[in-house]
Amino acid sequence: WNLVCGDGWKVPLEQVSHLLGWLLGCVVLGAGCDRFGRRAVFVASLVLATGLGASEALAASFPTLLVLRLLHGGTLAGALLALYLARLELCDPPHRLAFSVGAGLFSVAGTLLLPGLAALVQDWRLLQGLGALMSGLLLLFWGFPALFPESPCWLLATGQVARARKILWHFAEASGVDPEDSSLEENSLVTELAMLSAGSPQPQYQSPLGLLRTQVTWRNGLILGFSSLVGEGIRASFRRSLAPQVPTFYLPYFLEAGLEAAALIFLLLTADRCGRRPVLLLGTMATGLASLLLLAGAQQSLQDADRLRRSPLLRGCPRQDHLPLLSPSDSCWAGHTPEQH
Known part of the structure; x- marks a missing residue:
């Protein structure tokens, strides 16, 4: 739909819609995991995710895509959350860290393979359809309960x-x-x-509101949730700061995946040896240092943007006084006259 220049704002809107669906899916389907079980929510989320993913590939308009991305994000969140809970509950504590790191490395591998698949198909609709097909293959868990049994921990707790x-x-x-x-x-x-x-x-069955009566669990969950909020915010800022003035997608993408793989391996080597709390403290300190570096980089970017405004490239742009930073979505303004816009 040519989402550039004047329509470039629709791209972040689509991303926010997907993240909002992810948030709602964690809340609604997370409660469903406690009420109906891990396996039931996982299979139901996969069925919905497969149908919604295929529908995205056939979307006829941007508003339709926006709604489908919202719903698709929610179902993906439910499937991954149920899978995460079942993995923790089916695995014995001595091997739980290794299994969690292994799952994270599989996620990184999928992240690294996705650009290659996109380069092969050369069409976003076909790529979306392939993603729906792959999620549909996971429905084999539905027909073979032995591959993904219900969590005995949840069954005993209920x-x-x-x-x-x-x-x-x-x-x-x-x-x-x-x-x-x-x-x-x-x-x-x-x-x-x-x-x-x-x-x-x-x-x-237990209600999520029951957490309010457990002060220790509620407090620890609040602390970890706030840490995740700050960390994800700095991560998004870091990813955006990696984007150079000329739009290139792959360098920040692969760098982020590589850093995630390195963090997982570091966690595997240190968590059992040093404990969870010291590693969490070290990660928090690294996050604070990264925020300071981002702040310093933002000041440098403002200076570069000020010099860019005075460049002859933007001499014909009617909005050069309103371009504090030249983001990839705004780069189409450079070097064009008002008549060309």
């Missing part, structure tokens, strides 16, 4: 002991262990599950 016992027994048999003839610790687990399932207890 009082669904019979289902949890069935899944735990399946895990034991897949590992070559007989739950009925095992060690003392495992026999105590069998006894405890039998006691919990006595009397056919009804499921008891």
Whole structure:
């Protein structure tokens, strides 16, 4: 739809729409994970994400695309959130960090492969359709529950002991262990599950508002959420500051992916050795230092922009007094006369 020059503001609008959908998806589908289970929300989100992704490829107008991006962002957030929760709950604590870092590295690999796929297809609609097809392939989890079982932790927390016992027994048999003839610790687990399932207890679901009654969890969640807010804001500013005056997409894109991979490897090497809290403190200090560097870079950019206003390139631009910085979306103004606009 030629979203440049006068219509360039629609590009950030589309990005904000996607992020807003992501936020709403985390809130709504996150509560759904606690109410309906991790597997149910994951499969439902994948079904919706596949349909909405294919619909984006067929969007006939920008407003339609805007709405579809909002809904698509929400479903993607629900799928990734359910997958994240299930990964933490299905993995034992000693290996949880390694599995989380491995998942992050797979995400980085997808980020690095996406520009190559875009260069091959040369059409955004076809690229969007391929993305929907790939998400549709993940629906194999729907037909094979053993590939993605429900979280026993969630089942036990909601009082669904019979289902949890069935899944735990399946895990034991897949590992070559007989739950009925095992060690003392495992026999105590069998006894405890039998006691919990006595009397056919009804499921008891938790509400997200229950966090307000747990001061420690609520406080820690607020602190970590605020840290994430500041970190993502500085990350976005850093990514924008990497963009040179002449628009090039790939350098900031690949640099950001490379830094994310380096951070994941650093986390894998240090978190178990030094602890989570020191690594978090170090990351916070690095974030503060990055914000100071961004501030210094912004001052230099203002000076460069002031010199750019006096350049003959913008002599024919009628809005040169309103260009504090020449962003990629505004670069089409340079070197054109008012009649050409």
